Amino acid sequence: MKDYIVRATAAGGQVRAFAITCKNTVEEARSRHNMSPIGTIALGRLLAGGAMMGTMMKNDDDVLTIQIKGNGPIGAMTVTANAKGEVKGMVANPEVMLPLKDGKIDIAGAVGIGVLSVIKDIGLREPYIGDTILITSEIAEDLTYYFATSEQVPSSVGLGVLMNNDNTVREAGGFIIQLMPNASEEFIDKLEERIKSVKSITYMLEEGMSPEQILEHILGDMDLEILDTIDTGFKCNCSKERVSKAVISIGREELSKMIADNKPIEVNCHFCNTHYNFTIDELQDMYNKATH
Structure with a gap:
């Protein structure tokens, strides 16, 4: 299945939503950088989030860069994306390995404590830069915190990467749900309760849900309207x-x-x-x- 992003709105424009499937994109990054499972999952989550955020940019020439600089062994991570769904990424120590923590791959331990920076180059003399501290170092929650503090946009971000036993990528994807300024208090309360009750993004990916099905799962009874789909993929503009x-x-x-x-x-x-x-x-x- 090809990688793509879905953009949608719901509740009469009170919320906007994005969802992505990007297994091929993350697998290409893993292959190019010879990444360990930890490196693949960490950078894969950031690639998924960055690709969706790139499509929030207005012009084809606009460039969005997300940098995570933590004190963990994985080192700095950088993802760059644009409005056309093109995304690329790198990690300082792609082959990092850590023991499991509570039976799970320890992404937070690999990333460590640090700062998340979002840089938007929209053709002005100086790019916009928003810095926030890493809240959990799991990436999705850190982007949620960035939206709330730097852009004052209440958001819910879910990002996931599932690996095969041979270290290839089985599934990768995520969603971003954002409240718009005209959202009523009643709707905000309803959406918050809904977000708490939805299945984890890992579960949705395990079930093979498409981006449309992910948004249907979260916003299906809220007059969900799919606006468009954008092909996405790993693309570097070097030459x-x-x-x-x-x-x-x-x-x-x-x-x-x-x-x-x-x-x-x-x-x-x-x-x-x-x-x-x-x-x-x-x-x-x-x-x-x-x-x-």
Whole structure:
């Protein structure tokens, strides 16, 4: 099944909702970065949340970046997404392993205590940056807290990744439910009770629920209206040309040292782990283009 995001509204516009299925996206990230189960689940949750949040952006050129910097062994995680459903992500220590905690994979222990940052580049001189502390380090609750404190939007976020025994991704997905400013107190109370009673996102994924079925499960009797669906997937915008510009930016002094070594260099993209090789002649050409 392809990966996609559903956008919806309910209760006459008092709530907006997003749901995603992204098994292939998370599996591609796992494969590219050779991630352990902990790395896959942690980054997979952030990829699912980031992809949905990316579709909240208004313009195709807008870019959303989520960074989690905790003191746990997994290190920093970064996910970048846009309004077209394209998402990519990286984790500092993708192969991290920890013992189980209470019989479960210890995501909070891997992430540790720290800060969640959301950076929105919408073409203004300065990007919008919202920082919040990590509340549980389980990612979904941390995004819920971010929405409430930084954007003043009461939200409920559910994110999940299920693994196969061979360390491939079995299911991945999630939802974001957000109250709109016109929501009545009566509806808010009803929705809060509903959120408390819904099955966990892990259960919904285990049952093979589609994004539409997830939203139906939560908002089905609240005049749920599906607005549109957006294909989503792991997509990196790196290229040899972009990487060469980055190499040029290090300056002539460093480039001259590389040329003097008389060996080709290899540069890796952190997001997709693609390797780019540059010959001595290409390095010389970059040196000629460098301005300092």
